[in-house]
Amino acid sequence: MEPSTPPQPVAAPAIQIDSHLDGIGERSLADDVLDGLTRPFKELPPKHFYDAHGAELFDRICELPEYYPTRAERVILEERATELAALTGAVELVELGSGTAAKTRVLLDALDAAGTLERYIPVDVTESMVRDCAEELIGEYPGLRVHGVIGDFERHLRHIPPAAGPRLVVFLGGTIGNFPPGSRRRVLREIAGLLGEDDYLLMGTDLVKDRGVLEAAYDDTQGVTAEFNRNVLRVVNRELRADFDPEDFDHVALFDPQHEWIEMRLRARREFTALVGELDLHVHFDEGEEVRTEISAKFTPERVTGDLAAAGMELVRWLTDPDELFALTLSRRAAE
Numbered sequence: 001m002e003p004s005t006p007p008q009p010v011a012a013p014a015i016q017i018d019s020h021l022d023g024i025g026e027r028s029l030a031d032d033v034l035d036g037l038t039r040p041f042k043e044l045p046p047k048h049f050y051d052a053h054g055a056e057l058f059d060r061i062c063e064l065p066e067y068y069p070t071r072a073e074r075v076i077l078e079e080r081a082t083e084l085a086a087l088t089g090a091v092e093l094v095e096l097g098s099g100t101a102a103k104t105r106v107l108l109d110a111l112d113a114a115g116t117l118e119r120y121i122p123v124d125v126t127e128s129m130v131r132d133c134a135e136e137l138i139g140e141y142p143g144l145r146v147h148g149v150i151g152d153f154e155r156h157l158r159h160i161p162p163a164a165g166p167r168l169v170v171f172l173g174g175t176i177g178n179f180p181p182g183s184r185r186r187v188l189r190e191i192a193g194l195l196g197e198d199d200y201l202l203m204g205t206d207l208v209k210d211r212g213v214l215e216a217a218y219d220d221t222q223g224v225t226a227e228f229n230r231n232v233l234r235v236v237n238r239e240l241r242a243d244f245d246p247e248d249f250d251h252v253a254l255f256d257p258q259h260e261w262i263e264m265r266l267r268a269r270r271e272f273t274a275l276v277g278e279l280d281l282h283v284h285f286d287e288g289e290e291v292r293t294e295i296s297a298k299f300t301p302e303r304v305t306g307d308l309a310a311a312g313m314e315l316v317r318w319l320t321d322p323d324e325l326f327a328l329t330l331s332r333r334a335a336e
């Protein structure tokens with residue numbers, strides 16, 4: 001008989017990454033362009049800003065003197081992470097739209113210091129960012145496991161692995177504000193579906209404030225936001241063989257006080273017709289005609305609690321920075 005070794009326990013790999021993207025992403029751009037650019041009031045959804053160049057421009061936006069949300073949110077995290085770790089006792093952190101996970105480390109540090117941290121679950125459409133960040137994090141936090149989910153948080157939340165213990169789901173940056181009220185509640189309801197009895201949601205929302213401050217944050221003097229806005233046309237040109245000249249458009253950012261949201265638009269400087277090759281579609285613009293490219297909702301405490309309640313969640317903590325520019329809310333599923 002062969003000498004046999006006793007069965008060894010197989011160590012779970014530190015990094016696991018599952019991809020749920022299957023080329024449907026490109027189809028969604030084609031659908032969005034066909035729908036959005038043939039409407040009487042043209043519109044493109046903001047998710048198409050973020051190719052590699054767009055992600056880089058967004059990182060530059062976060063450093064701009066006018067763009068306060070990133071800094072304000074970081075201040076709140078730095079001040080409250082220890083308290084959040086103690087309160088949630090989370091063993092795992094699920095992050096929706098993780099990107100480079102820059103602010104996440106503040107929370108990981110606090111959970112690590114509390115001795116509960118076991119697993120980080122980043123959910124993002126950009127696989128390279130999730131991979132790079134997973135490699136870095138397992139080096140920084142010995143024993144941490146990273147389970148990346150490559151997908152779109154509007155479509156792939158059901159692929160998030162089941163909780164291994166109390167979990168904290170984080171949705172930072174104010175991205176929830178990119179959804180108009182109806183879809184916002186739908187997204188929140190889906191997120192609520194990820195929460196068990198012992199789980200919490202930590203969500204960032206930008207707050208209603210002086211119009212000048214808001215508009216400056218979306219129309220910086222260096223023109224970085226304008227380039228970010230025009231980048232959606234470069235994405236459409238490349239992915240759908242279109243011939244837009246981004247320089248044919250002015251960047252517009254306006255606060256709509258009735259809806260309490262910022263609207264970004266691209267305004268045609270002249271009349272022209274563009275061709276979207278992949279769709280065999282001619283798109284006509286009059287001089288001065290606009291495409292809405294983003295709404296970014298600004299919240300009051302009432303609106304946040306109302307939206308959470310409509311999605312079956314209740315507020316546990318309202319956390320804000322000293323200047324009350326931005327809020328982080330900790331919430332959980334409401335008792336039935």
Ligand code: AVJ
Pocket residue numbers: 061069173174175177178217218225228294295296
């Ligand atoms: C990443 C969606 C939160 O709405 O403030 C920044 C994107 N747009 N400047 C925001 C953005 C213009 C940003 N979010």
